Structure formats: C-alpha cells, structure tokens
Amino acid sequence: MLEIQNLQATVADKPILKGLSLTINAGEIHAIMGPNGAGKSTLGYTLGGRPGYEVTGGTATLDGADLFELEPHERAAAGLFLGFQYPVEIPGVSFVQFLRESANAQRKGRGEAPLSGGEFLKLAKEKAGLLRMDMDMLKRPVNVGFSGGEKKRAEMVQMGILDPKIAILDETDSGLDIDALRICGEGINAIMRKPDKAVLLITHYQRLLDYVKPDFVHVLAGGRIVKSGGPELALELEEHGYEAVAA
Ligand SMILES: Nc1ncnc2c1ncn2[C@@H]1O[C@H](COP(=O)(O)OP(=O)(O)O)[C@@H](O)[C@H]1O
Ligand SMILES: [Mg+2]
Numbered sequence: 018m019l020e021i022q023n024l025q026a027t028v029a030d031k032p033i034l035k036g037l038s039l040t041i042n043a044g045e046i047h048a049i050m051g052p053n054g055a056g057k058s059t060l061g062y063t064l065g066g067r068p069g070y071e072v073t074g075g076t077a078t079l080d081g082a083d084l085f086e087l088e089p090h091e092r093a094a095a096g097l098f099l100g101f102q103y104p105v106e107i108p109g110v111s112f113v114q115f116l117r118e119s120a121n122a123q124r125k126g127r128g129e130a131p132l133s134g135g136e137f138l139k140l141a142k143e144k145a146g147l148l149r150m151d152m153d154m155l156k157r158p159v160n161v162g163f164s165g166g167e168k169k170r171a172e173m174v175q176m177g178i179l180d181p182k183i184a185i186l187d188e189t190d191s192g193l194d195i196d197a198l199r200i201c202g203e204g205i206n207a208i209m210r211k212p213d214k215a216v217l218l219i220t221h222y223q224r225l226l227d228y229v230k231p232d233f234v235h236v237l238a239g240g241r242i243v244k245s246g247g248p249e250l251a252l253e254l255e256e257h258g259y260e261a262v263a264a
Contacts, residue, residue: 018043018080018215019183025074026063033059035240036075041183041215048218048226048251051237052259057219058102060237061185065099066092079183094126096182100189102219104168107159112171113152115159116141120178144177148204165192166201173204184209185217190225202228223255236263 019041026034033056041047051057063070064077066089077084079095087095107115120140121131132140145152148170160168169189176184186205190198206229209216218229226234226248234250235242236259243263244250254262 021077023075027071027073033240037241044212046216046231047233048231049235049237050254055237056240057237058187061099061187094123098176098181098184100172100186102187104160104172106161108161110159112155112159116178144174147207148173149200150174166197169201173201177208183215187219205229223251226251238263
C-alpha cells in the first residue's frame with residue numbers, strides 16, 4: 018500500500034530525513050517511535066505535502082501512485098489521511114461545515130457525487146458516536162475551546178468520515194487522559210483496522226499501543242529507521258529507553 022524508499026527530506030535547508038525506507042501493506046498497523054527531534058513529524062508532513070518540507074531524494078508511492086507528483090489535496094483524495102500532533106483551530110467555521118466541505122472536496126477529487134445534507138448528517142452521527150462525541154460539539158467552530166482530548170476525538174471523527182486508505186497519526190495520544198485515550202484507540206480500531214486499510218502511528222509512548230496493537234514497531238533516529246520489530250519492541254523501548262535499544 019505505502020512504499021517509502023530511501024526518502025531524504027530537508028526542513029529550512031536542514032537535512033532531517035536521511036534515507037528512510039518503510040513498507041506498509043494493507044491490513045497492517047505500524048508504529049514509529051523515536052526520540053524528540055528524530056524526524057517523526059517531518060515524515061508525516063513530507064508524505065502529506067506540507068509546504069516547507071522539501072523532498073531531496075527517494076520515493077514514496079501509495080498503491081503505486083507517486084505521492085510526490087500529487088498536490089496535498091490530491092494525496093488526500095487518493096486516500097492518505099494525516100492526523101496532526103497539534104490540530105488547528107478555525108474560528109468562524111463550524112466543525113460540521115468543515116467536515117462536509119472536506120468530505121465533498123475529496124469525493125469531487127475522486128469523481129464521486131457530493132453527499133447530500135441528509136447523507137452527510139447520517140455519516141457524521143455514526144462516526145461521532147464511535148468517538149462518543151456529541152453532535153452539538155461539532156456545531157461549534159473547529160477546535161475552538163476544545164480540550165486536547167476533544168480535538169483528537171474530533172480529528173478521529175474526521176478520519177471516519179473521510180474513510181482513508183492509510184492514516185498517519187502523529188502523537189494522537191498526546192494530551193489525552195485515560196478515558197480519551199481508550200476512546201480514541203477504539204475509534205482508530207473501528208475505523209481503520211480493516212483488511213484494505215493501514216495505519217502508521219507515530220507515538221512516544223507504549224500506552225496507545227495497548228489499545229491499537231501494532232503488527233510492526235520501528236525506531237526512527239537520526240532521520241532513518243534504525244530498528245524494526247514486533248510489538249515487543251515498544252515494550253523494550255519503554256523499559257530501557259531509545260539509547261539502549263537502538264544504539
Ligand atoms: N520549521 C522548521 N524549521 C527548522 N527546523 C525544523 C522545523 N521543523 C522541524 N525542524 C527540525 O527538524 C528536526 C525534526 O523535527 P520533527 O520531525 O518535528 O521531530 P519529532 O517529531 O521526531 O520530534 C528537529 O531538529 C527540528 O528542530
Ligand atoms: Mg513530532
């Protein structure tokens with residue numbers, strides 16, 4: 018599904034990713050862990066096409082399509098979803114409005130008809146229910162005044178509505194209390210744990226992985242994957258730290 022080969026990327030002319038290779042097949046959940054500043058968020062932003070993140074070498078394909086040939090919105094329409102470490106607030110735009118616009122923009126990008134008001138509302142209610150999110154909450158401006166946990170749950174509602182092929186979730190567990198962590202974890206499983214989908218979880222801690230069990234765990238350090246293993250690698254990292262495990 019997602020095939021990254023020898024990816025090199027710079028941020029503000031500074032080399033951050035230095036030959037990163039990773040293959041994620043349909044039906045798999047991968048976790049990337051690594052110390053602060055390792056380049057984890059840079060990987061997500063580079064794949065998503067965020068301005069300022071420049072690819073200087075290597076390739077990334079999604080179901081065979083060259084991601085770097087596509088504009089960010091085309092990558093999204095092709096089925097790539099990027100969850101942000103810090104979700105943005107958009108005053109003046111309600112969440113439902115935002116969700117409907119983004120869903121229909123992607124459908125348009127795929128040559129599909131837009132969802133009617135009724136169809137959209139049914140879908141939104143279903144996905145909000147999965148994340149225990151009140152519809153009244155989604156009538157408020159995007160993320161304005163939302164707690165950290167509410168922002169992440171709302172982002173998972175968005176993921177449910179957009180129904181991506183692959184989700185790259187950057188520290189979805191940051192700022193979550195125990196209940197929100199469980200709800201988000203269960204939401205990710207309900208939405209993404211399917212034979213035709215895949216997830217890349219970027220996380221510092223083992224705790225999200227108690228709910229969303231990864232098939233593979235990778236350590237990112239110095240802009241490359243320096244170690245890969247199964248779920249036990251995450252436990253090992255938690256116990257002994259990055260330096261001891263990935264040295
Ligand atoms: N906009 C930027 N300008 C300059 N350096 C940046 C910028 N964004 C990230 N970096 C640098 O890139 C490196 C990797 O950052 P990041 O990908 O956010 O790491 P991680 O998510 O693994 O903590 C860090 O050294 C960081 O300071
Ligand atoms: Mg980061």
